[in-house]
Amino acid sequence: MTSPPHVLTPARVLGLSGVFLAGLAVVFLLTVFLGEQAVSPRVLLEEPGSLEARIFWSLRLPHACLAALVGAGLAASGSTLQGVLRNPLADPFVLGVSGGAALGASLALALGLGTVGDLTSGLSGGLSGSLGGGLSRLSAPALFAFAGAVAAMFFVLAASRGQGGRAPYAALLTGVVFNAFASAVITLLKALSDPNRLGELLFWLAGTLGHERAGTLVLSAVLQAVAVGVMLALSGRLNLLSLGDADAASLGVDVARTRRWLLLAASASVAGAVVLSGLIGFVGLIVPHVLRLALGPDQRLLVPLSALGGAAFLLLADLLARMAQPLFGQELPVGVVTAVLGGPLFLALLHRRGRLSSSSL
Structure with missing residues (x-):
């Protein structure tokens, strides 16, 4: 007897x-061997x-390692x-973490x-020397970005504290408002910035993957492994949270504490990626979203398969950005490619969900 398609075995x-x-x-092998300059094994x-x-x-x-880590x-x-x-x-990004980092x-x-x-040039310093020396080499933009992400995260958590069953909606609305505020301030900074620096600021905000040193990649891998590990460890309780706070609490879940740890882990992961x-x-x-529709x-x-799927998706987008370089005369920011790929796909999924909802009435 076969199991139903959404039963976990x-x-x-x-x-x-x-x-x-x-x-x-x-996808990883294609990414490292293909490009404007092909590499032969x-x-x-x-x-x-x-x-x-x-x-x-x-x-x-x-x-490629950086793209995989960020996508995951x-x-x-x-x-x-x-x-x-x-x-x-x-x-x-809905919680405002990306807005805070940016x-x-x-x-x-x-x-x-x-x-x-400089955003990432100093991140690997701590692995090549003493802890104090490594910290002294951390760049100001990287420190400011991470500090902004952490500040946004705690701001959203504080706004949703004590809201009970309304906490998810309070966090969502707070994140939307904070992102709008951050966007407005960034626009002001663009207007006041030195024109010589405006181009590099816009390029980074569009989403750009660099060529990081081994120390940077190790630090990023540790951060993502810890954050995703916490999310995976709490994924069973997250299933119960989807039933509603009252039902989850009746099944023995500490709702506030579980939600807080999940938000902290997700926010730390996003902050590390945005930096x-x-x-x-x-x-x-x-x-x-696609995996939820396909797998339940x-x-x-969903958490581990999303990590693997996200790594593959961003690697593919990065490969397309590099392959398009001869056409545009320069390498496109990978954030532009994910938007071009993701926008139409998102609209198609939204249309499909609306059509399914209408047919079920």
């Missing part, structure tokens, strides 16, 4: 995980000192926030405290 988990891992591996093995080998090890591989964090956070807010169309980085750049290249990549939209909206609402499955 070990065989189903292993099978889907294997499929998603295989798909991610294929044979050359890597036979000519380790060649130009292609240097491109692979110093540019392609770190770039955004998509896993999107799945979690859609569950916490009980809104399948919620986006990880505001912090924009303020540092507008004040001349660094450049876009490294700028504002990349639709990854946290489209990937978990069980967060124990």
Whole structure:
């Protein structure tokens, strides 16, 4: 007797995980070997000192690892926030974390405290020396971005505290208002910024993946592993939260504490991604939403598969951005590509949901 399609069984988990891992591996290999300058696996093995080998090890591989980490964090956070807010169309940026990070980085750049290249250049310093020396090399834009994200996160949590069953809606509305405020301040900073710095600020805000050093990638991987690990550990309780606060509490869930930890984990994941990549939209909206429609609402499955799917989606978008470079004369920000891909897909999903709702009446 076969299990219903949405029932979670070990065989189903292993099978889907294997499929998603295989798909991610294929996209990852395509990303590191294809581009404006193709890299041959044979050359890597036979000519380790060649130009292609240097491109692979110093540019392609770190770039792809960063894309995978950012995509995984955004998509896993999107799945979690859609569950916490009980809104399948919620986006990880909805809590204002991205707006806070963008505001912090924009303020540092507008004040001349660094450049876009400094956003991540100091993040790996702590792994190459003592802890104190590493911290002293952290760039001002990166520190401002993370501080802004953390401040936004605690602001939203404070606004939703004590709201009981209305806490998800209070968090949602607070995030929307904070994002509007951050957007207005960023617009003001653009108007007041040195024209020589305006271009790099706009480029970073559009969503840009760099070529990070090993230390930066390790720090990012640790942050995302901890954040996604917390979300996965609480995914069973998140399933109960979707029943409503009263029902979840009757089943033994500490609603306020569980929601707080989930929001903290998701916000930390988004903050780490925004610091490294700028504002990349639709990854946290489209990937978990499509998986929910295809696989059901069980967060124990959605969180890990969203992480794998988000990594593959952003890698694919990054590959398309690099492949389009000859057409546009420069490499497009990956945030532009995710918007071009995600916008029409989002509208199609929205239309499909509306048609299904109408047919069920």
